[in-house]
Amino acid sequence: MSQQYSQAPDLQASATVQTVSQLTRCIKDLIEPAFSSICVQGEVSNFKQQSSGHLYFSLKDSEAQIQAVMFRSNVRGIERLPRDGDQLIAYGDLSVYPPHGKYQMVVRTVRWSGVGELLLRLHQLKEKLERMGWFEARHKKPLPRFPQRIGVVTSPTGAVIRDICHILKRRYSGFQLILNPVKVQGEGAAQEIAQAIDQFNAYDLADVLIVGRGGGSIEDLWPFNEELVADAIYRSRIPIISAVGHETDTTIADWVADVRAPTPSAAAELVAAETSQVVAWLDQMHRRLQQTLRHQLKQQLQQLASVRRHPLLASPYALLGQRIQRLDDQRTLLDGAMGRCVQRDRMRLQRIQRQLLAIQPAAQLATKKATCLRLQRALDSALLRTIAQRRDRLVSLARHLAGINPTQLLSKGYSILFSQKDGAVIVSSRSLHRDDRLRAKLCDGEVDLIVERSRDAINI
Amino acid sequence: MTQSTFDFEKAFGRLEEILEQMSSAQTPLDRSIALYEEANQLVISCHQKLTAAEQKIETLIKTREGQLALGADQRPLTQDASAALLNG
Secondary structure, three states: OHHHHHHHHHHHHHOOOOOHHHHHHHHHHHHHHHOOOEEEEEEEEEEEEOOOOOEEEEEEOOOOEEEEEEOHHHHOOOOOOOOOOOEEEEEEEEEEEOOOOEEEEEEEEEEEOOHHHHHHHHHHHHHHHHHHOOOOHHHOOOOOOOOOEEEEEEOOOOHHHHHHHHHHHHHOOOOEEEEEEOOOOOOOHHHHHHHHHHHHHHOOOOOEEEEEEOOOOHHHHHHHHOHHHHHHHHHOOOOEEEEEOOOOOOOHHHHHOOEEOOOHHHHHHHHHHHHHHHHHHHHHHHHHHHHHHHHHHHHHHHHHHHHHHOHHHHOHHHHHHHHHHHHHHHHHHHHHHHHHHHHHHHHHHHHHHHHHHHHOHHHHHHHHHHHHHHHHHHHHHHHHHHHHHHHHHHHHHHHHHHHOOHHHHHOOOOOEEEEOOOOOEOOOHHHOOOOOEEEEEOOOOEEEEEOOOOOOOOOO | OOOOHHHHHHHHHHHHHHHHHHHOOOOOHHHHHHHHHHHHHHHHHHHHHHOOOOOEEEEEOEOOOOOEOEOOOOOEOEEEOHHHHHHO
């Protein structure tokens, strides 16, 4: 220690001696270009506004602090004055102020970063959107009952997407999950989330969307409180379930979404609920139908079994035996009757044959033939006798006839008188008148005569 | 994905109706069997409609600018992510 102290005069001897102003200028030239356009976050303390309008305060954190000044011209650009305890991000340049030998930050603008400020902005946006009617029930789209394409807007690496996948896989067999991977916190997260929602709509990629992230601080959840995201959710044609953080964290996205799920797992349950219920119902219905049919079958089989045990059905002869017997009886009777009929006819035939034999037609025929012959002979002789008798008679008649021939009489002196007028034979004198011309036939010729007078003869 | 909710409602109603008819003591067995056939078909087709989609877990492919990468058919490209998201 004493060694170091003793060396000091040597160092001083070798250094160039400068004035305070020179040193300060040196420091200023070194520092100011190196720390221009800086951005510092810290808590406001010792805040003071001078009558000139300039603001003086310190920015601090747990281990350090820096003085800051904000000139009046820059103060006009900010929303409100900072207060002690505000978390600020200050933009500006570092400057060295030689009169006080101090370095300080000349702040051009500030942005609030504290929780309180975020809550204030959240409240303001919520009021604005509420006025615009974005939270109203009439804008809420119903969730599809049986969604098959489930779109998810979240981080590809977080627990959220894994939880959703596992729930869906357990509850729901036929689903298609499409993840649109986005940043869910930090710079640009809100833009990515809003763009992802728009992309799902533009390409009609899903039946329902889950938009969310896991729990975190209000700063972590902040993208879901941005108007950009609220707007994309509001415009989405696809129904959206929001699932941001834990149940106690409510974001603007939750207010605008069609349905708010307390957690990402709950969102997946909501998506799967109806389908898994219906699938379970169908399974139950199927079992009940089977049971009902089986029950009915069993009942009818029992009925059938009891019917089959009935004596009438136990043996085929029970029902038919009597009829079979009767049929046999009838057949026997029929056979007997037929036999008797045949017997009777056969006997009749035999009797007729015998009668026929007894009649002997050949003998009878011979007798008749003999009779016939005898009769023929008798007839022949009778005929010959008759012919002889007739011939004898004819001869005698011929002789007699010859005796009465008129021409024979003419030769004996008789004549026949004819009228010349009409050739008629004159048999009476009374038919004759004077001068009647007559012809007299004699045996050897004729002679014409004229009546002179007629007289009645009393006798011939 | 247009599933008619009406069809489902009709199918559910018919299933209830069939169960009621089958449970009735007056329904003859052959009628019951025909009803069961019909119900079975309904259950199968409802099941198929509800679980028709092949289970898929996919991630949309995006360009560095955050746009969706499109295929030749101008539809967004995806890659299978089931292994990464279910088993990881």
